Amino acid sequence: MAWRYLRARKAEGFVSVIAGFSFLGIMLGVATLIIVMSVMNGFREELVNRILGLNGHLNVYSQSGPLQNYMSLVDRLEKVKGVESVRPMIEGQVLISVNGAANGAMVRAMDREDFATKPLISNSIVQGQLTNFKDQQVAIGSELSQRLGLKIGDSMTLLAPKGKASPFGTIPRSRTYTIGLIFDVGMFEYNSGFIFMDLKSAQQFFRLPNAVNSIEVMAESAEGADKIKEDLLQAIDGAAGIYDWRESNSSFLNALAVERNVMFLILTLIILVAAFNIISSMIMLVKDKGKDIAILRTMGATQSNMLKIFTLTGSIIGLSGTVVGALLGIAFALNIESIRQFLQGLTGTDLFAGEIYFLSKLPAVVDWQEITIIVGMAFFLSILATIYPAWRASRLDPGGQTLSVLHNINVEVKAGEIVALVGPSGSGKSTFLQTVGLLDKPTSGQITIGGQPIDNSDDKARTLMRRQYIGFVYQFHYLLPEFTALENVVIPQMISGVKRRDAEEKAKALLTSLKMEHRLEHRPARLSGGEQQRVAMARALANNPKLLLADEPTGNLDPETSEIVFEHLIHLVRETGVGAIIATHNMQIAERMDRILELKNGLGSNQLQRHLLLE
Structure with missing residues (x-):
């Protein structure tokens, strides 16, 4: 009966239109929420994976200058349970000079052998070969190479901010390097502003003989990094400080979490508004079906029967809208990059600028547990919206008000x-x-x-x-x-x-x-x-x-x-x-x-x- 009532005839066409809009509202709300949450999940997972692919789970640093005798620290850190690998590193800011053009960048240096242990780097080389990477060569990102017009074999000059004092002032340290590799890690920030070089070359350039300014520690899992932090501090016995990947990216991760929660709240309100549109359509349906209710009551339908009929009618709208919206949202999320490229080609506009979003493609991760919560919430709100109209239908009285009509009758x-x-x-x-x-x-x-x-x-x-x-x-x-x-x-x-x-x-x-x-x-x-x-x-x-x-x-x-x-x-x-x-x-x-x-x-x-x- 509930299904038949939704298949309105021409006389109840307006009721059907309102029910249709309620269905569309819930469907689009659920689909949009799933798409947005999947994209937010994809952003977080993709960015975290790329950050961890280029950075360690933990970083050991000195608060009073370079880390001297760093190999002894490396030995102690490697003995801590839960540590997978330890890499000494040098990081420093430089200015790139090429044919009169200048660009700021960050140098990150490590042993050549360590580059192969970072899949995000070794698998992202678009020009050159890692096996041919030599001293006095550098690896730059694809965006930086395009910006400065550089290719494999070209030269570039690096200038360090701390130079040598002279009677004429501080003279910046500078050295010319050859482009040995060009990489594309899929993150605009790294592709446009990072330079990788061999550790020995960096020690010479930054004048840090037999020293580094940080040590990268990789734990067995990123989530377990904070669990071994105390053990690492005990191992180095106060010789340096340690921060993990969450602390170094706290502002970024917090911003993602806040944005995700706000979007969830806003889109949930949209679903709530759509769900409560069911109230108006159901009230109109109850008013339109007043005669049917009276007929059913004379047949012996109880108030409970009427409550079930109209609750089920509203629930069908909510459930069908939720299910269709969930399927649409999942399908869209799983194919979002293809859809973006199609729309981008159709409109001729850049719909996902890498310099703004730090990624070269639009990511999406479907979280089935989260989808279950969204579907359950939407269906619950739909049922909640049907309670009052259904209760009102169950209370309709086929009799009427009290009148004095019959007297002295015995039959x-x-x-x-x-x-x-x-x-x-x-x-x-x-x-x-x-x-x-x-x-x-x-x-x-x-x-x-x-x-x-x-x-x-x-x-x-x-x-x-x-x-x-x-x-x-x-x-x-x-x-x-x-x-x-x-x-x-x-x-x-x-x-x-x-x-x-x-x-x-x-x-x-x-x-x-x-x-x-x-x-x-x-x-x-x-x-x-x-x-x-x-x-x-x-x-x-x-x-x-x-x-x-x-x-x-x-x-x-x-x-x-x-x-x-x-x-x-x-x-x-x-x-x-x-x-x-x-x-x-x-x-x-x-x-x-x-x-x-x-x-x-x-x-x-x-x-x-x-x-x-x-x-």
């Missing part, structure tokens, strides 16, 4: 007996049937069904009694418009707990007995008035009620059709042995029934005691 209807209820308009016939049908509650007196007094029962008990003992046929058919003739007869049985297959067999038998076997799959809009009433009669008798209540069942039909429908009704009542009360203005029809009860201004013609007994 007993036996199995197989047909009682005609007649009287002028406004005499209380419909109210009488609604009261007997447990839709209205009498202010006094007693209603007894099967020997059980039920006038003071709560709504659930009255609903269950109505489901078990009573069938309704109205002047207007009140069939559920979204369902076929067969389904309209199946639904009350399924409400009573009958399996669908069994319910369909019985519904087919009832409709066949009413000459409707050729119209089983047609919806009410495609049936004539007489056919609609025959379906309504089959629906009323689907649960084998003890009492059939019919309120002017042929009042809207022409005389010929009215006679056909009435004959079918009488035949079914006689065949099933059900008791029946049929309200009618037609005295000719009334006289064909077993007894006649006439109402005048809410009073029974026999004016007996205030007791209404139904068996």
